[in-house]
Amino acid sequence: MDIKINKDATDLLSMVSSIAGEEPELLNARENEIYLKVSETGFKDISPSLAERKFSLIGLFCAEDFEKKEGFTLFYVFKQAGRAPALVLVREAVRGKKVTSVAEIFPSASWFEREVRDGFGLDFTGAFDTRRLFLHECYPEGFHPLQKAFKNGPIRPTETSGREYKFRQVKGEGVYQIPVGPVHAGIIEPGHFRFSVIGEPIFSLEIRLFYKHRGIEKLVEGKKPSECVALAEAVSGDESMANATGFCMAVEQVCGINIPERAERLRAIMLELERTYSLLGDLAGMAVDVGFALVASPFFMLREEVLRQNEKLTGSRFLRGMTIPGGLKKDVPDSLLKDLPAFLEKFSRAFESAYDRAISSSSLIDRFATTGIIKKELVSPLNLTGPLARASGYPADTRLDRPYGAYRDFAPEPSVRKRGDVLSRFEVKADEIRASAGLILRLAENFQQGPVFAESAEYDGYAGQSSGEISGSGATGYSLALVEAPRGQNLHWIYLKNGLVDRYKIRTASFCNWQAIEHAVIGNIVPDFPLINKSLNLSYAGTDL
Amino acid sequence: MVNPLSLFLRPKVTETFEFRDEELEALGAEIKKEIPKVFGHSLAIRELDSGSDNSTEIEISNLGNPHYDVERFGISFVASPRHADVLLVTGAVTLNMAEAVKKTYEAMPSPKFVVAVGDDACDGGIFKGSYAVLGGVDKILPVDLKIPGNPPSPKEILQGIFALVKKARN
Numbered sequence: 001m002d003i004k005i006n007k008d009a010t011d012l013l014s015m016v017s018s019i020a021g022e023e024p025e026l027l028n029a030r031e032n033e034i035y036l037k038v039s040e041t042g043f044k045d046i047s048p049s050l051a052e053r054k055f056s057l058i059g060l061f062c063a064e065d066f067e068k069k070e071g072f073t074l075f076y077v078f079k080q081a082g083r084a085p086a087l088v089l090v091r092e093a094v095r096g097k098k099v100t101s102v103a104e105i106f107p108s109a110s111w112f113e114r115e116v117r118d119g120f121g122l123d124f125t126g127a128f129d130t131r132r133l134f135l136h137e138c139y140p141e142g143f144h145p146l147q148k149a150f151k152n153g154p155i156r157p158t159e160t161s162g163r164e165y166k167f168r169q170v171k172g173e174g175v176y177q178i179p180v181g182p183v184h185a186g187i188i189e190p191g192h193f194r195f196s197v198i199g200e201p202i203f204s205l206e207i208r209l210f211y212k213h214r215g216i217e218k219l220v221e222g223k224k225p226s227e228c229v230a231l232a233e234a235v236s237g238d239e240s241m242a243n244a245t246g247f248c249m250a251v252e253q254v255c256g257i258n259i260p261e262r263a264e265r266l267r268a269i270m271l272e273l274e275r276t277y278s279l280l281g282d283l284a285g286m287a288v289d290v291g292f293a294l295v296a297s298p299f300f301m302l303r304e305e306v307l308r309q310n311e312k313l314t315g316s317r318f319l320r321g322m323t324i325p326g327g328l329k330k331d332v333p334d335s336l337l338k339d340l341p342a343f344l345e346k347f348s349r350a351f352e353s354a355y356d357r358a359i360s361s362s363s364l365i366d367r368f369a370t371t372g373i374i375k376k377e378l379v380s381p382l383n384l385t386g387p388l389a390r391a392s393g394y395p396a397d398t399r400l401d402r403p404y405g406a407y408r409d410f411a412p413e414p415s416v417r418k419r420g421d422v423l424s425r426f427e428v429k430a431d432e433i434r435a436s437a438g439l440i441l442r443l444a445e446n447f448q449q450g451p452v453f454a455e456s457a458e459y460d461g462y463a464g465q466s467s468g469e470i471s472g473s474g475a476t477g478y479s480l481a482l483v484e485a486p487r488g489q490n491l492h493w494i495y496l497k498n499g500l501v502d503r504y505k506i507r508t509a510s511f512c513n514w515q516a517i518e519h520a521v522i523g524n525i526v527p528d529f530p531l532i533n534k535s536l537n538l539s540y541a542g543t544d545l
Numbered sequence: 546m547v548n549p550l551s552l553f554l555r556p557k558v559t560e561t562f563e564f565r566d567e568e569l570e571a572l573g574a575e576i577k578k579e580i581p582k583v584f585g586h587s588l589a590i591r592e593l594d595s596g597s598d599n600s601t602e603i604e605i606s607n608l609g610n611p612h613y614d615v616e617r618f619g620i621s622f623v624a625s626p627r628h629a630d631v632l633l634v635t636g637a638v639t640l641n642m643a644e645a646v647k648k649t650y651e652a653m654p655s656p657k658f659v660v661a662v663g664d665d666a667c668d669g670g671i672f673k674g675s676y677a678v679l680g681g682v683d684k685i686l687p688v689d690l691k692i693p694g695n696p697p698s699p700k701e702i703l704q705g706i707f708a709l710v711k712k713a714r715n
Contacts, residue, residue, distance in 0.1 A: 134641075136640070136641040138640050138641065138643070138644070145676050145677070150676075152674060153674065154676065154679075155640075160644065183593060183649055186606075186622075186624070187592045187602055187605050187622060188594070188602060189594050189597075189599055189602060190595075210641060211596075211641045211642045212594070212597070212636065212642065213641050213677050214596055214637060214672045214675060214677050214678055215672070215676050218675065219671075219672065219675050233598075234598040234665075234672075235598065237597070237598040237601070237602075237696065238600065240600070297611050300607075300610035301610060301611050303610070304610055304612045539599060540599070541597065544639075544641075
């Protein structure tokens with residue numbers, strides 16, 4: 001097979017071959033992604049060198065019977081911050097045989113490997129944590145839902161009594177545990193937090209999630225791409241647009257579809273509207289958690305205004321049902337787009353007044369500053385992304401580093417803070433709301449009339465149809481899409497086989513960012529936990545899948 | 546010394562709202578009238594996420610924002626099931642949450658009501674047929690009312706609560 005590769009990919013290829021001391025097999029390459037297969041010994045040499053070269057492991061997932069190969073294929077996705085190309089190392093695993101863990105080199109791999117183990121039954125040697133991840137005690141031993149042999153359907157849960165998840169034990173004089181959850185006191189999602197404290201200060205926190213595991217990755221198997229958008233939207237409600245876009249981008253890349261400019265611009269407008277309402281909720285929530293209703297209310301009001309604006313534009317407060325592989329299901333009338341500048345102007349005025357009121361309160365600053373610090377050194381090893389990373393002095397943003405869609409022409413204003421505390425996150429999120437408003441204004445200017453769905457796709461067997469359906473007549477291939485959701489970088493990888501989804505991997509920003517909270521709370525007092533948690537505002541649904 | 550009466554002449558601290566939804570006000574007034582007939586002075590709701598996609602949580606918590614502010618109609622969201630009259634359940638009840646859902650319901654004092662909010666909670670929605678979910682909330686709890694939607698809007702949720710209060714009287 002003749003694979004065309006660009007300069008970035010050539011650089012990565014020569015780097016890998018020089019480290020591994022062998023010529024890796026080039027499996028596939030597209031713009032900004034290259035798939036290389038290396039031998040087991042080559043892989044062992046290469047992982048520490050990649051860590052030294054400041055690559056992060058941004059994803060690790062498995063597929064069964066990939067490209068006519070029997071057994072399991074593992075995909076390790078590496079990326080350097082600030083650079084576009086993703087290096088995917090492909091490793092084959094024999095059924096029933098263990099593979100070596102990379103969790104000691106790339107700590108972000110720990111959850112990834114546990115996820116692979118639960119899904120496929122593949123064990124890792126040298127892993128420091130081999131507990132189950134998304135399969136809780138109610139799932140029977142030997143059950144691995146993502147194996148092809150398992151046909152989706154109800155299963156009989158096992159008796160949970162006597163089976164216990166072993167939390168990390170912290171022992172010592174005066175140390176005691178506080179268990180919290182899964183059901184919390186507020187209107188929030190379920191998850192378990194196990195604090196070990198000495199008096200008020202938190203000594204250790206361990207989180208246990210996946211209470212909301214709904215089996216999304218299994219549900220999409222064998223479906224047509226157009227049928228899966230609703231499931232991508234249901235990954236996390238307040239990231240509906242980002243995940244629908246990521247899914248569709250991956251499908252479009254596989255099928256070689258270029259979507260019309262108007263659709264790209266509208267997608268970007270909706271992505272920024274989503275960022276705006278999502279981050280407004282964060283700012284309001286942080287104010288609520290320090291008991292400052294006077295500041296929380298205007299932010300809540302603005303969020304409601306944006307949700308109503310969403311409904312006006314698309315018919316859905318959460319921007320659902322618009323995106324489809326190939327473009328958009330329907331157009332947004334120009335008459336409504338013309339109203340956006342006036343809406344944003346009013347919005348910005350109200351936002352600045354609320355922000356000033358917040359930031360000029362000494363009691364709010366007192367609670368926010370120096371609370372819940374996330375050190376910059378953690379960002380790459382744990383693959384932390386989004387406002388959280390940017391508030392810790394790490395200026396990565398997928399929209400800038402690896403622009404997609406309309407972001408190729410419209411770059412957002414970057415915002416970075418250095419301290420990594422709650423206040424930094426508050427400031428970064430506020431800056432990002434301003435940047436989004438500015439971006440929407442620019443995107444809504446000089447809008448050209450035109451189609452919003454790709455009439456003729458450039459792939460054999462794929463014809464864009466005006467009905468908004470892509471006929472699934474045979475595309476086979478795989479591709480990776482990265483999008484910057486409100487919480488950070490979401491990864492979407494899709495493998496289509498004869499036009500149907502064979503494997504879809506979603507890794508939301510929250511999946512990685514959750515692990516930051518265990519570090520952020522250390523030394524803080526328990527009453528500051530809700531505030532720290534809110535300042536990160538991570539999605540449970542998006543993690544649990 | 547400041548004459549306290551002068552406070553009345555000063556401008557108000559908060560701005561007046563530009564929004565007022567007559568339909569919502571009318572609905573709220575009816576709910577406020579109906580609640581005392583069954584529940585004493587207020588309706589205590591406990592929200593429980595049994596595996597939603599979090600959009601329903603956003604809409605339920607929006608009921609507390611200034612556009613809706615349902616507390617003025619006698620509806621309050623409480624932190625413990627022990628204080629609750631009504632359990633609002635969102636999500637298709639995952640296997641991982643089933644036990645916690647049952648325990649939460651059992652912790653509520655009788656008489657108690659269960660409302661399923663959102664398509665997933667009503668009948669499993671798009672998660673129907675997944676190994677990881679039981680289906681609708683009615684698979685493990687007696688459901689008194691279903692509020693469909695993906696997700697239902699705050700107003701639809703409020704209409705559902707009104708329907709429940711009326712139903713509870715009969």
